[in-house]
Amino acid sequence: xxxxxxxxVGGASGIGLQAARYFVAQGAAATVIDVDDTxxxxxxxxxxxxxxxxxxxxxxxxxxxxVHRAVASGVTRHGAIDTLIYTAGVxxxxxxxxxxxxxxxxxxxxxxxxxWHCVQAGVAHFAPGGGAIVAVSSSSGQRPKxxxxxxAASKVAMQFLARTLALELAGxxxxxxxxxxxxxxxxxxxxxxxxxxxxxxxxxxTTPLGRVCTEHDVVQAIAFLCSPxxxxxxxxxxxxxxxxxxxxxxxx
Numbered sequence: 709x710x711x712x713x714x715x716x717v718g719g720a721s722g723i724g725l726q727a728a729r730y731f732v733a734q735g736a737a738a739t740v741i742d743v744d745d746t747x748x749x750x751x752x753x754x755x756x757x758x759x760x761x762x763x764x765x766x767x768x769x770x771x772x773x774x775v776h777r778a779v780a781s782g783v784t785r786h787g788a789i790d791t792l793i794y795t796a797g798v799x800x801x802x803x804x805x806x807x808x809x810x811x812x813x814x815x816x817x818x819x820x821x822x823x824w825h826c827v828q829a830g831v832a833h834f835a836p837g838g839g840a841i842v843a844v845s846s847s848s849g850q851r852p853k854x855x856x857x858x859x860a861a862s863k864v865a866m867q868f869l870a871r872t873l874a875l876e877l878a879g880x881x882x883x884x885x886x887x888x889x890x891x892x893x894x895x896x897x898x899x900x901x902x903x904x905x906x907x908x909x910x911x912x913x914t915t916p917l918g919r920v921c922t923e924h925d926v927v928q929a930i931a932f933l934c935s936p937x938x939x940x941x942x943x944x945x946x947x948x949x950x951x952x953x954x955x956x957x958x959x960x
Contacts, residue, residue: 838881
C-alpha cells in the first residue's frame with residue numbers, strides 16, 4: 709500500500725473507522741470526517757495514541773461549504789490527498805408508498821449528493837501523481853429489497869457517479885471504484901439485523917459462503933482497490949457479499 713494521506717468520510721464508526729485504523733497502521737496519515745464530533749475526538753485520540761497521524765474534523769456532507777472547509781483543513785495538516793474513501797450513509801427503511809419526503813431527501817443528500825460534495829472537495833487537493841477513490845455502495849444497489857427502495861436507488865446512483873468519475877478523472881490518474889457489501893454488523897444495520905421477519909428469513913440462507921459480511925471483509929476490498937495491485941482497475945463495482953448477488957445458492 710502506497711497511500712500517504714487518506715481522506716475517510718464517515719470514519720467515526722463502522723467501516724470508515726476500521727478503514728482509518730487500517731490505513732494509519734500502514735503508515736498513512738488520515739483525515740477522518742464525520743458529522744459526530746464527539747466520536748471524532750475519540751477516534752483521533754485513539755489513532756494518535758497508537759502512534760498514528762490522524763485528524764478528526766466534523767462536517768455535514770449535505771453541505772458543500774462544510775465539506776470543503778474540512779478537506780482544506782486536512783490538507784493543511786497532512787498535505788496533498790492520494791486516497792479518498794466515502795463510507796458515509798443513512799438507511800431509513802420504508803416502503804416507497806409510505807416514505808416521507810424528508811426521509812427520501814435525506815437518503816439521497818447523504819448517500820449520493822454527499823459523495824459528490826466530497827469528491828469535488830477532495831480532487832482539488834489530489835497529488836499530481838493521482839490516486840484512488842473508493843465509495844462504499846451496497847448490494848442493495850444490485851438487488852432491490854422491498855421496504856428499501858430509496859436506499860437502493862441512492863446506492864445505484866452512487867455507482868453510476870463513480871463510473872462517470874472514473875472516466876472524467878482518468879486523465880489525472882485518479883482511479884474511482886465502488887465496493888458493494890451485503891448487510892453486515894455496523895451501527896447502521898445492527899438494528900435491522902436484530903429484526904426477524906415473519907417468515908423466519910435468515911440472511912445467511914441467501915449467502916453461498918454461509919456467513920455475514922464483516923467490516924474486515926470490506927476494508928480488505930477497499931485496501932486492494934487503493935493499492936498498486938489495482939493500478940489498472942477503475943470504473944468497477946466490486947461485490948463483497950459472499951456470492952449473495954451472484955444467484956440462489958444450493959440448499960444443504
